[in-house]
Amino acid sequence: MNHDDHDHDHHHEHEHEHSELGPMDLRVRALETVLTEKGYIDPAALDVLIDTYQTRIGPRNGARVVAKAWADAGFSDWLLRDASAAIASLGYTGRQGEHMVAVFNTPAQHNLVVCTLCSCYPWPVLGLPPTWYKSAPYRSRAVKDPRGVLADFGVSLPADTSIRVWDSTAEVRYLVIPQRPAGSDSLDEAGLADLVTRDSMIGTGLAMPAGSLPAVARAGASA
């Protein structure tokens, strides 16, 4: 598969596949050519890497972890005691998730994850970090003004909920387990996973209400 095949599937309105190559495209292509000619990289590995993070490693992995934690008290306990092992049991391991800690939201405490120093993020369960996670506004404010940050996401917490921020300063990676939505008792794990957004696992969002459409449709289909 060549580069452009990826872009046909995944490019955004910012760029068009038929547009001229810009300066950054040319600069990156030159580097890729030199690295390939010098034998430092296998160009086919680049396509596999990109495809992996576009199609296989993303926040749906983490959603399955959360759904299982909600549905299975034994798994939830395991996640609390040894998140690396519990998450690995679902097949999610490796790069930027070697040492995992799960932090559970409760009515008393909401958890929020940031990396003020760079962009540390639990890749095996959440995939690549969103742009805002890597950007100065979030990195600067999350540790000092988390309620203000949450307001930027349209999230407002009760005044008596305290906030714990986790600054990922070493190689430990944090996964937020959001509170299970009320009214989700009848859902199976797949239906529960549909309620789990990426942002809810970073702490900048909450899980979706149980009445939202995809979950209802799925629950109905599996009943």
Place this chain on the structure above:
Amino acid sequence: MSYQTHADLGGQTGHGAVRPEPEGELWHARWEPRVLALTLAVGATGAWNIDQSRAARETLPDYGQLDYYRIWLAGLQRLLADRGLVSADELAAGHALHPSLPLPRRLAAEQVAAALAKGSPTERPAATPAGFAVGDAVSTRSQIPDHHSRLPAYARGKPGRIERVHGAHVFADTHAQGLGEQPQWLYGVVFEGRTLWGADAEPGLQVSIDIWQSCLEAGTAEASV
């Protein structure tokens, strides 16, 4: 001070509002996934370690003006140039002009899945007993080191409490300087918001930071007020 990081942003003001984006939005230009893949593929050669790559990025003079994949690209080019692996004339020509240097590994396409699944764990056998236990009062060192470090400026010289003992981990400071792994005990340390930000801190705010042992000293809990 000769080492200047531009990436230590915690607590700074004036950067504006956070702009959320949809869950499926991974790229904003078609060169961005190529930069991601190039960074991972060259990183997998073993030409440098992750702490060296972080140090190369965070000391880019124009760090604050670049978006993230431009930072990654500039960091990658800098690491390659510093080691004589790719030179400026080659980038200008768009072709190899000089002999390549030997590298420990080359990541083949069929090895990608296994390499990603394995990752690079940083926990190591501990050579000494842990110096602190859960519940201990500690204080972070206030001195700003003249090299890559992972203790944010906002948490220097502050009292906190040990909340987790993560085991012994590769020490980022020495690893980034090419001085080896020198594993140390790593702790999850919790700080009260008012300790970090003063009386105006959000009520109830706590911040947890992972800190290596040599960046901590014994403290008293009362000092946090």
